[in-house]
Every structure is written in structure tokens, then in C-alpha cells.
Amino acid sequence: GGVPAVAWAEIRFPAASPAIIESKSLKLYLNSFNQAVFSSIEQVQHTMEMDLSSACGAAVHVLMHSVDEGAPAVGRPEGYELIDDLPVENVVYEYAPESLSADGDTVTEQLCSHLLKSNCPVTGQPDWATVLVRYTGPKIDAAGLLRYIVGFRQKQDFHEHCVETLFTDLMERCRPSELMVCARYTRRGGLDINPWRSTSPADGPGPRLVRQ
Template sequence: MPGVSGYYAMAPAFATNLVQLMSTNPLGESIPNPSKYDPGILYPIPRWSARSLLDIDMKLRMYGFDHWRAYELSWLNQKGKPIVAMGEFYFDVDSENIVESKSLKLYLNSLNLERFSDSSELTGVIANDLSALSKSKVRIRIHGPESNELATNQIKEGRLLDSLDVEISAESPEQALLQKSDEVVFDESVRTELFRSNCPVTGAPDWASVVIRYTGNKISEPELLHYLCSFRHHQGYHEECAERIYRDIMLRCEPEELFVAMNYLRRGGIEINVYRCSDPIPVDVANPRLIRQ
């Protein structure tokens, strides 16, 4: 899988915006569970739909990937015996599309009654389907229930901001909330467990652990926590929230280096982890399953 990418060009002004895409998304409606394998149920969301609204253009360098974990993966062996496992899917930040999470859940459910010779055959099918949807190579890993690969880890990185006594008045993310000082720090790392945003399709809350690591002028921590808490009413996909945070910190605080990690809690048997960085990062960068996941 390519290292994970670079510079983005803004979508044309006349392009369909995110609000219009949401109005045509069929997954806000009730959809029956598929009874047979159906890759056509996968629903793509163009990345530019959010990036054009964020004005992420060629002046803003950004690398990274999206790491999805699926805990309700099951299929049949050649004798019809059920097999259960957990899956990891890695999407390159340069992929043309992301996949709508409910459509991925339904797609994985469509595999429940299909027979495969082994997990390698299943991996190939899922990789081909997700690569076709995202228009980029997707890396797949399958783990049996006896594996400890996805065991929960305590958070080890970053100073927790959550005990700061701050007043939260902003009801939407505002770049101007962020402040920097003249003090220069190297490899500074902070985190919060208070982040909440909302699904743009259903309005359901999405919870995340957020880690921010940077080098440059020190970012005021009370203002940073205020900014992150201001997403509480915001409606946006996980990837859009991470890229909005990355953009706002880069433009407002101008760090020399920046890494943003958002580890979202599981919903519908799927959890999404979004990583954005000012320098290329390999997909095998430490991705611990955090305590709340």
C-alpha cells in the first residue's frame, strides 16, 4: 500500500457538495439485511465532497490513512460450518472514495451465508470489492477469535487535557479558538476523551479519543480543549472531522510537524481510526485498540 499521500486540489466550485450527497444517501433509510453476497450494496462517499468545503488545497500538505476494524465478520467453510473472525481494513488517504459505514456492515453481513475455502479467499474478495469502491488498493487483515492482535491497550501517548477547568461556549468548530504562544516545543503530545461529533446521515453521536502530536509554537491547551469540545453539535464523517482539525491547527498554529489521531468508538460492530500527518507514515504505525474501543 502506498505510503500515504500528499497535496490535494480543491474540487470545482460547481461540484456536488456534501449536503447534496447526504440527501441522496439511501442509507438513512431502513434497508433489509442481504441474504446473499452483494458488493453492490457498498456506498461510496467522494473524499472531495468534504475537502472542497474545507478548502483543503495544494497549499496544505497532508498524509495518512484510515484504519477500520470489523468485529462481526463471519462466513461458511466448504462444509457449511460458520467461521467467525475480526477484520482490519486500511484505506489510503489518497483514495478517491470512502465507504459509508452502514453499507460496509450490510456488505459484510452479505458474506455470512457464503462458502469460502479459507480466509485467504475471503480476504481476496473483500480486498477487491473495497479497492474497486475506493479506487485505491485496500489492505486487509483477518484475525481469528483466538488472536490477541486486537486486544485493548491503555493509552500511552499524550498528556490528558480533560481535567482543565475551561468554559465551553462555542457550539461549532471555530478555527479562531486556537491560540499559540512564543514558546517552542518539540514532539509535544496531548489527548482528550471528550470528543463528540454527529453522523451526518442519522444524527447519532460519534465518540472518539483524540491524540495531537506536534513540533512548533506551543498551542494553548485550554483553547485547544475548547476547540475540540466545540464539535459536540457538528455533523460530519469521521474523516472530515479529522481533516478539519488537521487543517485548522496547521493554518492557525502553523506547527512545523503535526500528527492527528482520532480513534472512534465502535458502532454497528465497526470502529474507525483516522490518522493525518504532515509527513508520510506507514500503515504499520502503532495503532493500538484503545481502552474505550
Template sequence: MNQHPADDSPLGKSSAYVSVYTPSLLFPISRLPKWRELGLNPDDLPFSGADVWNCYELSWLTPSGKPEIAAAEFVFPITAQRIVESKSFKLYLNSFNQTVFRDRHEVLRTLESDLSVAAQGPVMVKLLTMDQLYRKGMVELPGECLDDLQVDIDQYQYNPDLLLLAPAARRIRETLYTHLFKSNCPVTGQPDWGSVVISYAGATVDRKSLLRYLLSFRQQADFHEQCVERIFTDLYSLLGGRCELTVYARYVRRGGLDINPYRSTEPGPADNFRLARQ
């Protein structure tokens, strides 16, 4: 059995929580093997995008010894060659807890520098005060929800053959979403819950087939980023190369972090909003 790239990470293992700044805790994983598995050429990807992480458990000490807290937004561009394994990211952030920084600017620059080195690409970081976080509020997803469709589901193993175009499909532009999405961590088997938004312009996708397909990820063992790339490549193949397509997953927070991969044929940044489950 092939070893998973994260098997050497702290994921699924008992870990000591280090509370003094330790950048070596970060465990990067190359994107390339999964791209090859999906038939993607890193020099000619069919999508642009980013992985947007939100952190709600960041704290450090000021020179007077007083603790500070912040929420943080991390944007890993698709051009970054590596992702960061999530538990190692949490352990790294925890290592700020008893570390003195001169000010918020030093915290920000330290995060950007360490994460950019780990990801092998420029990671953008934004720190939010509690007032700023409160003002951002929560939103509802755009488009039409698939969750009330009356469908029989009997496949919970990933199956791209479930995806179908509607009979006599005409060209359409629409946004659809589901809150029923679930996949599993490929190392620990723990469930990863999320909401998935799909916006496209192209031949009409049969909505019931789309929901069946998305629910077939229920026992799929992949990281968040890889699930979204599977969904994108399968839909892109179904719709054809002339389509416009965006797939955006907003995963439920675990351990103070939520991960939100965004893949799109259209250039531009992902809108980082917060859902009720985040």
C-alpha cells in the same frame, strides 16, 4: 438545501439485511467535495495518512457449512479517491454470513478486491483469529490528557477561532489527547464518540484553547474522516507550514465497526491499537 452525498446511501433508512454475498451494497463517497470545502488541493495535500477500520462482526461458511468468524482490519489509504459510507459497509460485511468461501484466503482476497474497487485505491485487509485479537490487548493513549483541565465551555458549534498559541509561545514537541470528543453523523444526527490524539512540533499551542476547540465539534455534522481533516488543517494553519503534525482519532465502535482516521505531515503507517471503549 444542498443534498448530502450520503443521502442516497442506506444511512438513516430501513434496510433489509442481506446474508448472501452482495458487493453492490457498498456505497462510496468521493473525498473531493470536502477537500475543496477545506481548501485542500488533492494534488498537493499537506498530510499523508489512512483511515483504519476495525471489524468485529465478520462471519462466513466453510464448504462443509460450518461457520467461521474473524476480526478484520481495513486500511484505506489517503490516496484512495473515495471513502465508503459506514452503514453500507456493515450491510456488505453482513452479506458474507451465509456465503460459502473455500478458505480464509478467499475471504481476504474478496474483501481487498471489492473494497479497492469501491474506494478507487488499494485497500489492505488483515484477518485476525480470536486468539490473535485477544493477544493484541488494549492500550492507553500516549502523551498528556487534556480532560482534567479546568475550563468553561459555552461553544458547541465548530469554531476554529478558539484555537490559540500560548503567550510567548516557544517551539515544543508534545503529544496531547482527549477522550471527550464528539461529533454527529451528517445524515442521521446520531452521536459519534471518540478519542483524539494530537502530536506536534512547533510553537506551543495553548492547551485550554485546544480543548475548547475540540469540544466545539460537539454539534458538528461531519463524517469521521472529515472531522480529522478539519482538525489537521486548522492546527496546520495555526502552527505554520514548517510544523510537524499528526492528528489521529479513535472512534467508538458502532455496529461492529470502528473508524480511525490518521492524518500526518510525517510519512509512515498508523499504529492500529485498541482502546477500552473500542
């Protein structure tokens, strides 16, 4: 009948895709749906999957939801230990992977920090995120991890590259047998980006965080 409809979408891009879609381009693409007519929400979902898969060169999965469904939001996922209040002296706001270390018996932990800030390399605008780290391996020095995360404050890089850096630095410096790193970035232009890297197949990011 021509009445507009609104929904929210969860879009999952594989890390192995040969290309990524820059967030501004994605916003422009989504805005192109403003006056488009579709027979069903499933047709919108299929169209998005086909277009985005073609653009990035890998299979993209789109899940469409009614706004009335809502999106569950939490302060931090259940079971994650917040490290932001640990005592850290002489903080330096520079990228410093040497702050990372691990030692001792093998443990399995889930650590969380709300203090990741990086900067868009194109606009210079700040990007804010909550970092989630789940690992099995020698116990990571949590204060050193916090110092390392805070050191990103002057770093200019895209969301996905920041998470790749977090993941590779933790693998190299702390040598876990299993590792998952996810950054839950706050929204910019209606989109929240949640890069996620893991050593093994597992469920992706869970409920949206309150900050998002």
C-alpha cells in the same frame, strides 16, 4: 465442512482515495459474507481487498485476525498527555477554530482528549471519539485545544471529515512543522472507524482503545 467461522478485520483506506465507503454500506457488504463459502481466511482477505479497492478507487489493505488472538486495548496510547482536566471557562458548544493557538519555542508533544463528540449528518446520531494529536512546532495552548474539541459537540459531519477539519485547522492556526491527528471512534454496528492524517509517512493507529 460447512462450520461457520468468525474473525475480526483491520481495513486500511488511503486518504488519497477518490471515494470513501460509507459505514452502513460497509456493514451491508460484510453481512453478505454470512452464508458465503471460502477455502481459507486468505481468500476472504483477498476478496475484500479486491472489492474494496475497486469501490474506493485506491489500494485497500485488509488484515484478518482470529478472534482468539484478541485485540490489545489501552485507555490511551503510551506517552500521550490527557488534556481533559485542564481548567476551561465559559465553554461554548460551537465549532470555534479561533480557540486554537501556539507560541514559544519548538516542542514535540503528544496530546489526547476523550471528549470529541460529533453527529452523523444523515441520522443525527452522536459519534464519540478519542482524539490523538502528535506534533512538532510552537507549543500549542492545550486549554484552547480542549475548548476547540469540545466545540464539535453540535457539529454534523462524517468521521473522516471531522479529522480532516481538525488537521487543517491545527496546521493553519498553529503552524507545526510535523503533525499527526487521529480520532478513535467508538463502535457503531460492529465497526470502529479510525481516521488518521499525518504530514509524513508513519505507523497508523496503534492498539484499539478501551472505549472501542
